[in-house]
Amino acid sequence: MSKRTLPRLLQTPAVFLLLVWMLVPLGMTLYFSFIRYVLNSLRRPEWTSPSLSNWRGxxxxxxxxxxxxxxxxxxxxxxxxxxxxxxxxxxxxxxxxxxxxxxxxxxxxxxxxxxxxxxxxxxxxxxxxxxxxDPVLGLQGIAVGSINDMVEGLRNAPLVGWFFSLWPELTPISFRATxxxxxxxxxxxxxxxxxxxxxxxxxxxxxxxxxxxxxxxxxxxxxxxxxxxxxxxxxxxxxxxxxxxxxxxxxxxxxxxxxxxxxxxxxxxxxxxxxxxxxxxxxxxxxxxxxxxxxxxxxxxxxxxxxxxxxx
Amino acid sequence: MAIVAQSSKLSNVLWPVLAWIVGLLFFFPIFWMVLTSFKTDADAVKPEYLLWFTPTLDNYLNMTENYDYWRFARNSVITSVFATIFTLVVGIPAAYAMAFNPTKRTKDVLMWMLSTKMLPAAAVLYPMTFLTKSLGLFDTHFMIILVLSLINLPIVIWMLFTYFKEIPKDIIEAGKMDGVDTLGEIKEILIPLAWGGIASTALLCFIFCWNEAYWTVRLTTTDAATLSKLIEGNRAPEGLFFGRLSAVSTAAVGPIVVLGWFCQKQLVQGLTFGAVK
Known part of the structure; x- marks a missing residue:
């Protein structure tokens, strides 16, 4: 064994682990992608376990x-x-x-x-x-609500009231929507x-x-x-x-x-x-x-x- | 330089002010979470208590009762610590071999290791679930530790490699003269010399493990469930529990954010694989 063999062998565990980690799951994904394989099927129970006979190309x-x-x-x-x-x-x-x-x-x-x-x-x-x-309870909801209140108050103000009455009421955005x-x-x-x-x-x-x-x-x-x-x-x-x-x-x-x-x-x-x-x-x-x-x-x-x- | 100095008295004031505003804006959501964690659930959603409220520690004191926080935290600590240790135990010898005894293929091996990091986790979701379940490892600490280690191994080897390469080869070789064997070289010469680099690599690895949110959620139910799983499970409190949810979130991220402050530099190196200096 040459002087450098052992030092070089020290990377084997890492290489081996990563190789298994990459090849095994990815290989399985590749295999499953070519067969019919579902977890639940009353109609075709044979599809519920992975097998080459369910080949789907x-x-x-x-x-x-x-x-x-x-x-x-x-x-x-x-x-x-x-x-x-x-x-x-x-x-x-x-x-x-x-x-x-x-x-x-x-x-x-x-x-x-x-x-x-x-x-x-x-x-x-x-x-x-x-x-x-959050459109109601989050900061967004609170901010929109208080702006609306402020505008509402200003609508009744003398002189500038007409200007604010032109403003639409803001509606908060729901960020959970599609x-x-x-x-x-x-x-x-x-x-x-x-x-x-x-x-x-x-x-x-x-x-x-x-x-x-x-x-x-x-x-x-x-x-x-x-x-x-x-x-x-x-x-x-x-x-x-x-x-x-x-x-x-x-x-x-x-x-x-x-x-x-x-x-x-x-x-x-x-x-x-x-x-x-x-x-x-x-x-x-x-x-x-x-x-x-x-x-x-x-x-x-x-x-x-x-x-x-x-x-x- | 004179031109720069005279051209901008105004910008000498504006510049720092702007920088501070940007910094505070980015920090604001975290600040808000911490602030909300000291409000009762009822106060947390009332506009009149936005900034002025009677602070309470109840949310923190009731974390165990409300969320079983410490069980999840314990799992996070166990899995992150052991995954970090395991990654280092495998990674240090590998990085040592590549840094001090490179072959023609070392570069390719390193690149290949990095490429495993770039596979989208979701692509192997079912095979991983299938394998862990059939090996009886579903929802076990062992499996989470293994997965976290493998996810972070490429980055850890990479970072260690860049640190080790900066150590002069002569120092390592000198050990050989004194009749120290390879493992002795690593233990007695390399590790003491590269201690700083190893420590910051470990820190970064720990942070990544702690924050991982795909496998820790998909491969656990209760026994090995980490904080990511806990928070994910309480995703939509419908405004009822903002206070207590903020407290548990603060407890989950607080220590890590503080740790993160200390390894900004390593982060650059670790995440760009040394390509930005």
């Missing part, structure tokens, strides 16, 4: 592709992920630039800003949908992940070339062109990384969807898989394979970017 995939929920789930997944990405990147860049300068209490502001990221997703969702967004439940998820996840974007961008800004900046100032570059031609290009790579990491995380959002409206109006792919898995395992597995493909498209780009910096 691409039947499950066709079934999933034809179901109305699938297109809706893909659409919701993309709308939710893209909106969150858009908002977190814009807010992240702005806030990172804002707190990149020294000012009194900067350390405290940093701590305040990063806190949402460490709140567990279940608490995040419960907090927002009840205490903040039309708005995706918006609720977007708001709460953006709140949680903007700090992450800020943190990454700030780390990157600290390595920005200050001399280059000073030279630009001497050449008469204003704050906007400094931002546009120096800071933004410098942030290009971190932005790409933030986008990809978040895309991977948010494609598998689950707790927030469940808590806000149990999938009503914001059902995404993971949620649809969960629904199928209550009975139709074949369909759940086929949907799972679609989810893997979707995540892989993002992951390939991300891994390439990371790979470049790996052995430096």
């Amino acid at each position: 691409f039947g499950n995939y066709e079934f999933v592709l034809k179901s109305k929920d699938f297109l809706l789930a893909i659409q919701n997944s993309l709308v939710i992920v893209c909106s969150i990405l858009f908002l977190t990147v814009i807010l992240g860049v702005l806030i990172a630039v804002l707190i990149n300068r020294a000012f009194p209490g900067r350390g405290i502001v940093r701590v305040l800003l990063i806190s949402p990221f460490f709140v567990m997703p279940a608490v995040n969702a419960v907090l927002w949908i009840n205490m903040i967004l 039309q708005t439940s995706a918006l609720a998820v977007i708001i709460m996840v953006t709140w949680q992940w903007t700090p992450f974007a800020v943190l990454i961008f700030m780390t990157s800004l600290q390595s920005e070339d200050q001399q280059q900046k000073e030279a630009a100032v001497l050449d008469g570059a204003g704050p906007w062109s400094q931002f546009r031609f120096l800071t933004l290009p410098h942030l290009g790579r971190p932005i790409a990384i933030v986008v990809m990491i978040q895309a991977i995380f948010h494609l598998s959002l689950y707790a927030e969807i469940e808590i806000v409206s149990r999938g009503n109006g914001n059902k995404n792919l993971p949620y649809l898989i969960g629904e199928f898995a209550n009975n139709n395992i074949g369909a759940a597995s086929a949907t799972g394979i679609f989810a893997v493909i979707l995540a892989n498209i993002v992951a390939i780009f991300l891994l390439r970017m990371i790979g470049k910096t790996l052995m430096e």
Whole structure:
């Protein structure tokens, strides 16, 4: 045994564990996606246990592709992920630039800003949908109610009363409804992940070339062109990384969807898989394979970017 | 620099004010949760007690009675602590091997490990449920610890790898001269040297375990149910229990948020896999 064999063998347990973790469940998903497999069927009891004799080929995939929920789930997944990405990147860049300068209490502001990221997703969702967004008892309801009361009072005021009587009465928005439940998820996840974007961008800004900046100032570059031609290009790579990491995380959002409206109006792919898995395992597995493909498209780009910096 | 200084007396005031407003806005929901946790359930939904109310500790004192909080908290602590330990026990030797005895394939192995992290959990929902149930491991601490470890192993190995790579190889090699074997090298030279890195990796791993909300919800019912499961089970109190729900939420996230403050830097490295410096 050469001197280096043992040290190299030390990675075997980790590799083995991850290999089993990846191959066994995924292999089963792949297998189930090609057979008829349901948990309860009085009519066809033979379908209730996995067996090759129930082979269905691409039947499950066709079934999933034809179901109305699938297109809706893909659409919701993309709308939710893209909106969150858009908002977190814009807010992240702005806030990172804002707190990149020294000012009194900067350390405290940093701590305040990063806190949402460490709140567990279940608490995040419960907090927002009840205490903040609830149309009656949440802060939203209370705010809308007091604005209405105020306007109501002003309607009877002399001189300006006519102006306020033109104002419509505001109605609070119910964020558990079909039309708005995706918006609720977007708001709460953006709140949680903007700090992450800020943190990454700030780390990157600290390595920005200050001399280059000073030279630009001497050449008469204003704050906007400094931002546009120096800071933004410098942030290009971190932005790409933030986008990809978040895309991977948010494609598998689950707790927030469940808590806000149990999938009503914001059902995404993971949620649809969960629904199928209550009975139709074949369909759940086929949907799972679609989810893997979707995540892989993002992951390939991300891994390439990371790979470049790996052995430096 | 002179130009920057004179160009903006006004912005010298506006800038910090704006930064503080943004910071406070982002913190506000957490503040609100903590504030509500000191109100009675009845006061919590009355506009007239929005900010001025008689604070009460009842919600915290009754957490056990209302939610059986400590049972869930105990499960969260057990699963997160043991998952962190197990991940480190498997991860440290692996990262050591990759950092100090790399082969041509080390880079590919690392990339592959990361790629396992990118599989959507939901895709293997049924196989995982099926396997845990048929092995008799459903709703057990063991299963949750195993799953949490496997989820976090790639990130932990990655972080440790980047820390270990910064240690000069000569120091490790010097141990060989003194006749220390490989395990001795790890125990007596590597771990003391990389203590800071290992500690912050462990902290981050612990936070991720604590906040995990897919498998801890889907693979448990009561015995191994964690705080995520507890909160998820009380998702819609219909306004009746804002006070007590805020208290239990505050207790569930408070310690972790504070821990998080101490590992911001590691978070950047851990989540971007060293690609942002």
